[in-house]
Amino acid sequence: MKNMFKMIVALLAVGTIVSCDPVEDRDSLPAITLDASEINISVTIDPSDPNKVIMTNLTEDVIPYWNYTNAAGDDLGHSNLQTTSTVFPFAGTYTVYFTAYTRGGAVAAQPVNITIANNDEDYFSAAEWGYLTNGTEGKTWVLDMDSPIGWCGLDYPASSGDNWAWFPTYNDASWAMVNKDWGSMTFNLDGNYNVSISQTALATTDQTTKTGTFSLNLDTDRLIFNGGPEMLYGGDYYPDCSNWVNVHVLEITETSLRLAVVRDQSRTGEGQCQIMFHYKPAE
Known part of the structure; x- marks a missing residue:
């Protein structure tokens, strides 16, 4: 059922398809050196939807890569859009991971934990x-x-x-x-x-x-x-x-x-x- 859960969350997700290969595309970036402390991202719950999480990269001159898991560590999706979002239908704690790809390599940010308070009322409305x-x-x-x-x-x-x-x-x-x-x-x-x-x-x-x-x-x-x-x-x-x-x-x-x-x-x-x-x- 984990696979089924992953499939349902992926279908609910907005912009979770990776649109490019970070390894192939980072050669076009400026030659900068980035420290993990310089990564600037925003991970918030949508004020209009308590089950929707919005992820925004505010770090310049990097290729973003997001992925997110539930408390059991199951991979629920990924994206390399600058701003992306996903809907978690179940209450629980989720972890959002962000990696910035530069010409010098990949730099990971500190993971962000986010808590969804309730199951999605619309998804389980029947x-x-x-x-x-x-x-x-x-x-x-x-x-x-x-x-x-x-x-x-x-x-x-x-x-x-x-x-x-x-x-x-x-x-x-x-x-x-x-x-x-x-x-x-x-x-x-x-x-x-x-x-x-x-x-x-x-x-x-x-x-x-x-x-x-x-x-x-x-x-x-x-x-x-x-x-x-x-x-x-x-x-x-x-x-x-x-x-x-x-x-x-x-x-x-x-x-x-x-x-x-x-x-x-x-x-x-x-x-x-x-x-x-x-x-x-x-x-």
């Missing part, structure tokens, strides 16, 4: 983000054992196409899984798209916990798990489903989450369909 994650506080989901599983067509919940659905009560589908604690999924937006999934073993109460990141695309109704975790499930009636990390979002409300995996047509004689798992907030 209600589904809050329903799924409860923002930075986090939200934990468990299987709703009143109706934990269902089956539906590949186009469900569309109004047309292969949109049939059967979402039975547990009593009508108890053969699919034992009624027990199957584990939990916890999502939060505390500095990243964080997810932790604890999966209970089939025959015991042992649990395995995996942490990683996730991406949620509300336009395509896809939820992707990255870094090791797989979607929480119960039972073992799914040998013909191989993809448990790129799943279909059928519903996200404050009290109900429905995610679906797709049956592999090549591994069953019954054809493809979606197998839905139903979750509720943990008590």
Whole structure:
């Protein structure tokens, strides 16, 4: 998910594409010697956007090079524009690095730390983000054992196409899984798209916990798990489903989450369909 986070920040960034090669272009600069103490830069939060950072080089006769990281040290972008900016959607502390390229070589300025107080309200404005994650506080989901599983067509919940659905009560589908604690999924937006999934073993109460990141695309109704975790499930009636990390979002409300995996047509004689798992907030 780090790669996904980097990609999203890069898409939000303004002017983060390097427009020239400092090593190739610095031969055209005046023959000056620069000390790190002479570097003059400005790194500020945009007063009209608390998640936007503006970086300005005020040092003459140098080629600027900016790059910036989060608290984990992940590279979030770079630029060699005199003035550039980027948007950090998550609250947290970020570090801005500046290097001045001269004919004599590269001179690095003292890194600048800057703190973003809150997540970007506009970026996470859709209600589904809050329903799924409860923002930075986090939200934990468990299987709703009143109706934990269902089956539906590949186009469900569309109004047309292969949109049939059967979402039975547990009593009508108890053969699919034992009624027990199957584990939990916890999502939060505390500095990243964080997810932790604890999966209970089939025959015991042992649990395995995996942490990683996730991406949620509300336009395509896809939820992707990255870094090791797989979607929480119960039972073992799914040998013909191989993809448990790129799943279909059928519903996200404050009290109900429905995610679906797709049956592999090549591994069953019954054809493809979606197998839905139903979750509720943990008590």
